[in-house]
Amino acid sequence: MAGHVAELDSKTLWGGKESPFSTSYGKLMMWFFLVSDALTFTGLLIAYGFTRHDVQDAWPIGEETFNSMPFLGHGYPLLYVALMTFILIVSSVTMVLAVEAGHRMDRKGVIKWMIATIIGGFFFLGSQAWEWSHFIHGSEFGKIELADGSQAIVKGHFGEINNFKVTIAGSEHKKGDVIKEDLLHTFHHAAVLGHIENGMIKLHDGSVAKINKQHDHDMVLIVKKAGKNHVLNARIEGKQAEKMYYESLYSGTANKVVYGADLKDNEYGPQQYGQFFFFITGFHGFHVFSGVIINIIILLGVVAGTYHKRGHYEMVEKTGLYWHFVDLVWVFVFTFFYLI
Amino acid sequence: MERDDLIEYSLHTHHSEEKGKEIRKKIIFVTILLTAVTILEVGLGAFIKQSNAIWPFVKWSFVILTLFKAGYIVMVFMHLGDERKWMRYVILLPYFIFVLYLIFIAIWEGLAVGQAWETYGF
Numbered sequence: 001m002a003g004h005v006a007e008l009d010s011k012t013l014w015g016g017k018e019s020p021f022s023t024s025y026g027k028l029m030m031w032f033f034l035v036s037d038a039l040t041f042t043g044l045l046i047a048y049g050f051t052r053h054d055v056q057d058a059w060p061i062g063e064e065t066f067n068s069m070p071f072l073g074h075g076y077p078l079l080y081v082a083l084m085t086f087i088l089i090v091s092s093v094t095m096v097l098a099v100e101a102g103h104r105m106d107r108k109g110v111i112k113w114m115i116a117t118i119i120g121g122f123f124f125l126g127s128q129a130w131e132w133s134h135f136i137h138g139s140e141f142g143k144i145e146l147a148d149g150s151q152a153i154v155k156g157h158f159g160e161i162n163n164f165k166v167t168i169a170g171s172e173h174k175k176g177d178v179i180k181e182d183l184l185h186t187f188h189h190a191a192v193l194g195h196i197e198n199g200m201i202k203l204h205d206g207s208v209a210k211i212n213k214q215h216d217h218d219m220v221l222i223v224k225k226a227g228k229n230h231v232l233n234a235r236i237e238g239k240q241a242e243k244m245y246y247e248s249l250y251s252g253t254a255n256k257v258v259y260g261a262d263l264k265d266n267e268y269g270p271q272q273y274g275q276f277f278f279f280i281t282g283f284h285g286f287h288v289f290s291g292v293i294i295n296i297i298i299l300l301g302v303v304a305g306t307y308h309k310r311g312h313y314e315m316v317e318k319t320g321l322y323w324h325f326v327d328l329v330w331v332f333v334f335t336f337f338y339l340i
Numbered sequence: 341m342e343r344d345d346l347i348e349y350s351l352h353t354h355h356s357e358e359k360g361k362e363i364r365k366k367i368i369f370v371t372i373l374l375t376a377v378t379i380l381e382v383g384l385g386a387f388i389k390q391s392n393a394i395w396p397f398v399k400w401s402f403v404i405l406t407l408f409k410a411g412y413i414v415m416v417f418m419h420l421g422d423e424r425k426w427m428r429y430v431i432l433l434p435y436f437i438f439v440l441y442l443i444f445i446a447i448w449e450g451l452a453v454g455q456a457w458e459t460y461g462f
Contacts, residue, residue: 021427032431050449
């Protein structure tokens with residue numbers, strides 16, 4: 001008898017007379033795992049909702065925060081996230097087609113559709129990397145603290161910085177030098193430290209330079225934290241907005257402006273917003289990443305003919321379940337994080 | 341080793357080419373449906389501002405459309421609709437019981453926090 005154990009086929013693994021729900025052990029356990037994982041994500045999203053109502057300052061609005069496209073710039077509300085959602089839905093479709101091909105014992109079909117699924121997964125991961133990078137680096141304007149203590153996000157077109165012209169020499173730059181490299185980064189860095197005053201920038205080597213910057217256009221300040229003079233969600237436009245923005249930015253005081261996001265602070269809204277963004281999309285992205293890796297491992301098994309010899313492609317079906325689950329979670333993240 | 345006391349289950353029931361065609365048709369139908377719903381959601385999100393009077397209606401339609409999409413993904417893509425009835429319940433019931441409880445607790449605690457604010461100030 002012992003010699004036959006290795007030949008036992010998977011349907012005997014339950015050991016009893018019948019298989020519960022006419023399902024294999026592996027598939028049912030995958031479902032139970034997905035239920036527990038779904039509860040984790042539900043917990044995260046409900047905590048997000050609770051925090052959102054708990055916080056007094058204005059919560060960022062999806063179409064204001066996420067309105068950029070690669071190569072195209074600003075002004076495309078939610079389009080990029082929609083594209084990501086579409087990519088993930090399509091890769092879910094190619095996965096279900098792979099499962100269907102498996103039911104027909106069509107090995108070539110399974111290989112074809114699984115490769116498509118893996119490519120879709122990589123596209124999604126790449127999109128998320130871009131999104132994170134964009135979120136972390138932030139806009140050219142940042143979030144500004146106005147003179148009355150209120151905080152506002154800034155929309156509009158940032159006038160390009162042409163150069164810095166050194167007026168007081170430091171340890172590196174001589175008087176009359178014209179600096180043309182890494183301007184925006186230097187500008188942001190100095191603004192956060194409070195090293196810009198009246199159009200003059202103090203550089204890291206102690207030199208002082210005049211900022212040659214083109215004019216901004218269509219500037220709008222949207223108040224996200226009320227102060228003495230401005231209520232929540234007030235919009236300040238035109239010359240008035242520019243005056244108030246530069247009064248603050250060029251005041252020579254540190255921490256008047258926030259660019260981009262980290263776990264401590266972000267330019268979009270309350271601290272918790274950035275934390276939830278990183279945690280929820282990061283946790284989901286980690287699931288996508290594991291899904292892609294698992295798909296690759298199963299694909300290798302398909303190519304090697306392991307499942308064909310076994311007589312069924314249930315392994316493809318099981319990874320398929322995981323992959324669809326990842327898509328399912330994104331549908332909810334998309335709604336609760338970006339749309340509402 | 342042959343065992344005659346075992347009942348066959350779905351693992352070894354492969355389907356034919358014609359059945360496959362039917363299934364693929366359904367998959368493509370669901371794909372178009374999910375894409376259309378996503379486009380509709382993005383359109384609503386991009387064009388109706390949160391300050392608009394009908395925003396609460398839009399917000400709840402997002403939730404309903406999302407549950408609609410989720411239903412199709414779970415029932416068709418994940419084949420839960422093709423499984424035995426009691427397997428569906430074993431998967432879905434515990435989940436919904438926990439989630440409804442979690443939502444209840446979040447709202448209940450939220451009301452308590454709101455009341456504390458009103459009583460003691462921010």
